[in-house]
Amino acid sequence: xxxxxxxxxxxxxxxxxxxxxxxxxxxxxxxxxxxxxxxxxxxxxxxxxxxxxxxxxxxxxxxxxxxxxxxxxxxxxxxxxxxxxxxxxxxxxxxxxxxxxxxxxxxxxxxxxxxxxxxxxxxxxxxxxxxxxxxxxxxxxxxxxxxxxxxxxxxxxxxxxxxxxxxxxxxxxxxxxxxxxxxxxxxxxxxxxxxxxxxxxxxxxxxxxxxxxxxxxxxxxxxxxxxxxxxxxxxxxxxxxxxxxxxxxxxxxxxxxxxxxxxxxxxxxxxxxxxxxxxxxxxxxxxxxxxxxxxxxxxxxxxxxxxxxxxxxxxxxxxxxxxxxxxxxxxxxxxxxxxxxxxxxxxxxxxxxxxxxxxxxxxxxxxxxxxxxxxxxxxxxxxxxxxxxxxxxxxxxxxxxxxxxxxxxxxxxxxxxxxxxxxxxxxxxxxxxx
Numbered sequence: 001x002x003x004x005x006x007x008x009x010x011x012x013x014x015x016x017x018x019x020x021x022x023x024x025x026x027x028x029x030x031x032x033x034x035x036x037x038x039x040x041x042x043x044x045x046x047x048x049x050x051x052x053x054x055x056x057x058x059x060x061x062x063x064x065x066x067x068x069x070x071x072x073x074x075x076x077x078x079x080x081x082x083x084x085x086x087x088x089x090x091x092x093x094x095x096x097x098x099x100x101x102x103x104x105x106x107x108x109x110x111x112x113x114x115x116x117x118x119x120x121x122x123x124x125x126x127x128x129x130x131x132x133x134x135x136x137x138x139x140x141x142x143x144x145x146x147x148x149x150x151x152x153x154x155x156x157x158x159x160x161x162x163x164x165x166x167x168x169x170x171x172x173x174x175x176x177x178x179x180x181x182x183x184x185x186x187x188x189x190x191x192x193x194x195x196x197x198x199x200x201x202x203x204x205x206x207x208x209x210x211x212x213x214x215x216x217x218x219x220x221x222x223x224x225x226x227x228x229x230x231x232x233x234x235x236x237x238x239x240x241x242x243x244x245x246x247x248x249x250x251x252x253x254x255x256x257x258x259x260x261x262x263x264x265x266x267x268x269x270x271x272x273x274x275x276x277x278x279x280x281x282x283x284x285x286x287x288x289x290x291x292x293x294x295x296x297x298x299x300x301x302x303x304x305x306x307x308x309x310x311x312x313x314x315x316x317x318x319x320x321x322x323x324x325x326x327x328x329x330x331x332x333x334x335x336x337x338x339x340x341x342x343x344x345x346x347x348x349x350x351x352x353x354x355x356x357x358x359x360x361x362x363x364x365x366x367x368x369x370x371x372x373x374x375x376x377x378x379x380x381x382x383x384x385x386x387x388x389x390x391x392x393x394x395x396x397x398x399x400x401x402x403x404x405x406x407x408x409x410x411x412x413x414x415x416x417x418x419x420x421x422x423x424x425x426x427x428x429x430x431x432x433x434x
Contacts (some may be wrong), residue, residue: 047118050091051126054114058094059130062110066424073100092116105411107133131428137381138352138412141166141404150384166404171211213420218327221301224415225272230258236273240292269414273302299323299413307333314350322351323413330355334363346372352379359386365397374398378405
């Protein structure tokens, strides 16, 4: 019997093979397209990353120049500034737009645009805007150089019930007992020393941070006062009255050049009281006694001690700013010239405070009666933490209520005393397409 063969058997294999080949080629083509697309995306992403890196280089170079010369933005024009000036760096080039400090705000805005040629030959561009401020004492609600009681090896502890609502820094170790509450970032040049519980850090803490170095004197403010401010020699009393001042100074040596009586604010906003560091109420002391309400911007510095004799308040918390700088101490005054206790019950100080070589506190804090609450709105920088009272069977002095003036993260009183290492640092960094 003959084997039967389907009529079209021979002809089916050819189109089937062609279809299979076509399908394979379609899959290969799609795969190739996908691979090429992915490679293009990776290439584009790589180019974008390079453009970001180039723009970062522009910001970093400007910070480097600022830290070599704090007035770089005044004295020089960066090679990448100006209309269509581009500076080559790595795989691309960058252009800078610089906004210098405005008014009394020690902050420079750097806009750096980096560009790199993409896969089609067109530029891929990215822009970073960075706000850069000079490191200041006022950037912190509380800054200390040493966390020991002055002249001893006795540690000072932050304890349960203490609430700190602003940035804090110490050049020492930070000692905590129980659960003190730190609401903003905390930095320490040493390490955390905690006992009897765990402190609460809402924004974390950093150990081994760079120190903020205190200068040896406040004489840089004397220079400003002599040039375009008010300079006094010997014991001086200043009463703030809005935009005017009443100044009492009995110097007869001829060294005082500032006006006396009812006067307007100094042109550059700086008053300096020069003199000795002798016993209180000595006529030749570099001591200043201050109180009142202020409308405006003012820095008051004393070669020895600034005594606060009554409330110091802003008439406008949004616009006014006061600085108090004692080369030795800033004290809430306790006793009059005749030895009478004149410390007010409850006192408020709106100011940025610096005690260069010693402390901010209450004069002879362990004497007399309980005085209510000492309220400070601003910032406090001191070589050593100073006491303001004692608490126990016989309480003396003040309870503390300190709060941070948030404007001082970006601002400070006129020509305010700066740390020795007052370099520039980035406080905000934002990438944008442009």
